[in-house]
Amino acid sequence: MxxxxxxxxxxxxxxxxxxxxxxxxxxxxxxxxxxxxxxxxxxxQSAAELKAKLTSKGYQIFDYVDEKTQDTVLMQQYFIAFLKKGPIRSQNEEEAEVLQKEHLAHLGKMYDLGYADISGPFGDDGDIRGITIYNVPTLEMADSLANSDPMVKAGRLAIEIHPWWAAKGFPLR
CATH class of the missing domain: 1.20.5 (Single alpha-helices involved in coiled-coils or other helix-helix interfaces)
Structure with missing residues (x-):
């Protein structure tokens, strides 16, 4: 048995x-x-069509020919936001939990609206807590979206943004 x-x-x-x-x-x-x-x-889309579309929306771009494939590679400027520990971290556990839910909802909304392409926390307990890559035409727009995060508004996180270039259509591996 x-x-x-x-x-x-x-x-x-x-x-x-x-x-x-x-x-x-x-x-x-x-x-x-x-x-x-x-x-x-x-x-x-031809590189020319994509360039025209992005340029008309205000995106910064450039292209080059890949020597190996002879394909035209279109580079676009994105904005990477570093989410850092903010000056106000005195929230109690319940307040921090509510802020975390609002923070995740905000990031989900940014992704759903097409403003953010990727977000995520870092795996250590350092001063830089995570990143979001914004797919918007200007630094001012990325800064405004990042600073509308409830965690940032509450002072629990602070934002540091830098322009970042990546090839259009190339996936993460």
Whole structure:
């Protein structure tokens, strides 16, 4: 009886792991498909069309020809915001928790509206707590969006923004 029960538990565990592995594989495949279709949509536009579109919206850009592929690579200026420890960190645990929820909602909204392309915390406990990369045409706009974060308004975080260049249509790996 004990052996049957042990075999049953091992079988369930194995099947559970196998299903998780399948789910993870599907997630990876879906992400890869999305990235490919997104990148192909950008690449389907000619470099000239994309340049004209971005320039008309006020973005700073330049391009160059990749020696290896002979493709035109379009570079766009983004703004990277470093979220640093702010001067007011005296909130109690409950207040800090509420601010954290509002902070995450703000970042989600920035992403949904297309203003931010990526955000995330750092894995250490240093003075720089995280980053957000803003996909907006001007430093002033990035600064305004970053400073509208409830954590920044409360003084728990402070913002330091720098212009940052990246190639359009190239995914993170």
């Amino acid at each position: 004990k052996n049957s029960l042990l075999l049953f538990i091992i079988t369930i565990g194995f099947l559970s792991c196998k299903n998780n592995s399948k789910d993870e594989t599907e997630l990876i495949e879906n992400k890869t498909t999305y990235e490919k279709s997104n990148n192909e949509a950008i690449k389907e």
